[in-house]
Amino acid sequence: MRVLAGFATDIGRVRQGNEDCFLAESPLFAVADGMGGHRGGEVASHLALDTVEAMHLRGEGTLADQVREANRVVYLRSSEDRKVAGMGTTLTAALVDGDGLHLAHVGDSRAYLLRAGSLRQLTDDHTLVNRMVKAGEITREEATVHPHRNVVTRALGTEPEIPVDEQSVALLEGDRILLCTDGLTGMVTEDQIQAIMESTDDPQESADRLIRAANRAGGIDNITAVVLDVREGSDEGTEAGTVSANPRSAVAAIPKRGSLRKAGVTLLVSVAVLTLTALGLRIYVHSQWYVGVSSDGYVAVFQGVPATPLGIHLSTLQTEYKDLLGADVASFDLYKSLPNGITANSRADAEAIVTQMRADVVTQRAIKGGPSPTATPSAGAVP
Numbered sequence: 001m002r003v004l005a006g007f008a009t010d011i012g013r014v015r016q017g018n019e020d021c022f023l024a025e026s027p028l029f030a031v032a033d034g035m036g037g038h039r040g041g042e043v044a045s046h047l048a049l050d051t052v053e054a055m056h057l058r059g060e061g062t063l064a065d066q067v068r069e070a071n072r073v074v075y076l077r078s079s080e081d082r083k084v085a086g087m088g089t090t091l092t093a094a095l096v097d098g099d100g101l102h103l104a105h106v107g108d109s110r111a112y113l114l115r116a117g118s119l120r121q122l123t124d125d126h127t128l129v130n131r132m133v134k135a136g137e138i139t140r141e142e143a144t145v146h147p148h149r150n151v152v153t154r155a156l157g158t159e160p161e162i163p164v165d166e167q168s169v170a171l172l173e174g175d176r177i178l179l180c181t182d183g184l185t186g187m188v189t190e191d192q193i194q195a196i197m198e199s200t201d202d203p204q205e206s207a208d209r210l211i212r213a214a215n216r217a218g219g220i221d222n223i224t225a226v227v228l229d230v231r232e233g234s235d236e237g238t239e240a241g242t243v244s245a246n247p248r249s250a251v252a253a254i255p256k257r258g259s260l261r262k263a264g265v266t267l268l269v270s271v272a273v274l275t276l277t278a279l280g281l282r283i284y285v286h287s288q289w290y291v292g293v294s295s296d297g298y299v300a301v302f303q304g305v306p307a308t309p310l311g312i313h314l315s316t317l318q319t320e321y322k323d324l325l326g327a328d329v330a331s332f333d334l335y336k337s338l339p340n341g342i343t344a345n346s347r348a349d350a351e352a353i354v355t356q357m358r359a360d361v362v363t364q365r366a367i368k369g370g371p372s373p374t375a376t377p378s379a380g381a382v383p
């Protein structure tokens with residue numbers, strides 16, 4: 001049995017940096033989705049995969065041991081370096097071992113198995129909404145648009161020790177494995193993912209098509225996909241990479257913008273964490289910025305999280321855009337979750353989302369030949 005791999009990562013259409021990272025060093029494959037601002041997110045995901053890869057090459061420990069060590073390394077760096085304090089990352093790793101696949105997983109990136117015409121998620125999302133689904137409080141469909149969907153309950157680097165999910169799968173010829181970050185699954189449905197994976201026999205083409213589909217759907221987040229095809233052949237024939245690209249994410253320009261976090265907001269976010277911890281949840285706030293709607297109905301950038309556990313507001317309005325009515329923007333399918341808050345990793349990301357919204361609104365007005373009936377009072381710019 002041999003494995004052919006295809007892999008791709010993309011910054012998406014909105015973000016200013018790529019905090020995703022992947023590893024494709026057969027027989028070891030992994031994806032990681034960093035969080036905690038541009039610098040921190042990128043450092044966390046790369047550091048985690050570097051640690052796993054180095055231990056693997058030295059033959060140290062099991063895959064789960066390697067992920068636990070990656071957690072300690074990211075946690076230490078986060079504690080020692082103020083520039084990246086509070087960073088974290090997801091990590092979903094797969095090791096091909098003969099006819100089996102070992103998985104180790106933390107966070108909300110995913111591993112899927114496509115076998116005999118059905119796509120099955122192998123990993124469990126460590127998210128607040130997944131807990132709510134399991135508790136029967138919301139449906140899986142509701143989870144995909146829930147305002148808390150970006151709150152992860154477990155991430156590497158946030159605590160000195162974390163539990164790592166482990167499992168093994170017996171591989172069959174014809175199986176396909178997908179490792180991906182939420183920039184794919186947040187934009188493309190599982191039915192679409194399956195259709196795309198079935199549309200080509202080439203794992204690289206498959207990975208590329210998945211990225212394109214996520215970008216066509218809006219590309220709001222960084223997108224990463226690693227596709228493994230299990231083919232007939234000798235045991236030792238495990239081979240990877242139908243592409244000669246750098247096996248890590250392209251390093252994008254890192255914005256110079258610092259993180260000017262106001263004490264009050266830090267306090268509010270701490271209150272959120274404490275409140276949710278008091279509810280028995282070990283919470284890690286995935287994102288501290290979002291685009292939403294102000295009380296006056298305009299698009300606005302908020303710092304904090306779009307959640308109100310126990311009725312406590314966890315965010316503060318930073319910038320209100322009086323040329324953009326929330327209702328106008330939310331009428332676009334892409335932005336229909338605006339009233340619940342579209343999360344971003346930084347202020348710059350949030351502002352970039354607003355810029356894209358404005359461009360989309362202006363384009364639509366131009367197509368319609370003039371201001372739409374619900375045109376904003378102060379928006380005079382019609383091309």
Ligand code: CA
Nearest residue numbers: 033182183221
């Ligand atoms: Ca992500």
